[in-house]
Amino acid sequence: MNWEAIGAIGEIVGALAVxxxxxxxxxxxxxxxxxxxxxxxxxxQNQFSNWYKAIYSxxxxxxxxxxxxxxxxxxxxxxxxxxxxxxLDLMLIFARVEEQRQSAEIDDWALTAMLSGRRQIVSSxxxxxxxxxxxxxxxxAFCNVIEDEIKLKATYYxxxxxxxxx
Numbered sequence: 001m002n003w004e005a006i007g008a009i010g011e012i013v014g015a016l017a018v019x020x021x022x023x024x025x026x027x028x029x030x031x032x033x034x035x036x037x038x039x040x041x042x043x044x045q046n047q048f049s050n051w052y053k054a055i056y057s058x059x060x061x062x063x064x065x066x067x068x069x070x071x072x073x074x075x076x077x078x079x080x081x082x083x084x085x086x087x088l089d090l091m092l093i094f095a096r097v098e099e100q101r102q103s104a105e106i107d108d109w110a111l112t113a114m115l116s117g118r119r120q121i122v123s124s125x126x127x128x129x130x131x132x133x134x135x136x137x138x139x140x141a142f143c144n145v146i147e148d149e150i151k152l153k154a155t156y157y158x159x160x161x162x163x164x165x166x
Contacts, residue, residue, distance in 0.1 A: 094114075
């Protein structure tokens with residue numbers, strides 16, 4: 001065997017090693033991306049869970065949520081302020097969801113549930129009142145999404161109790 005043949009065999013072995021390394025690296029990147037997406041989805045779900053628990057586990061907060069969502073004329077100035085803070089907190093979560101939706105960093109099944117809930121909430125008269133004075137807090141692209149969802153005119157019953165449940 002001459003040196004040229006040995007060199008050619010070495011180049012082939014080296015090329016196969018590079019291809020094998022690239023295949024391994026691609027599989028590791030894929031696994032890492034899947035794990036990152038799952039972690040981001042879980043983080044958003046935890047934020048929603050914590051937000052919902054804060055609303056539903058306290059009778060006073062729940063009352064404020066219902067009054068605010070229904071734009072109840074009996075809502076006090078203090079309650080209205082608290083309602084707007086509750087909504088602001090929720091909208092920051094929704095803005096993050098939208099950012100992750102745009103970059104495909106959230107699982108579709110979780111996104112479907114979150115968007116359904118958002119469409120209902122933004123349909124409430126209390127939300128619309130809030131949105132008129134607070135939409136400037138958010139990026140224009142997010143505002144456009146919310147404006148489009150408001151136009152859908154979904155029905156929202158705080159706590160899921162509505163005409164279909166009676």
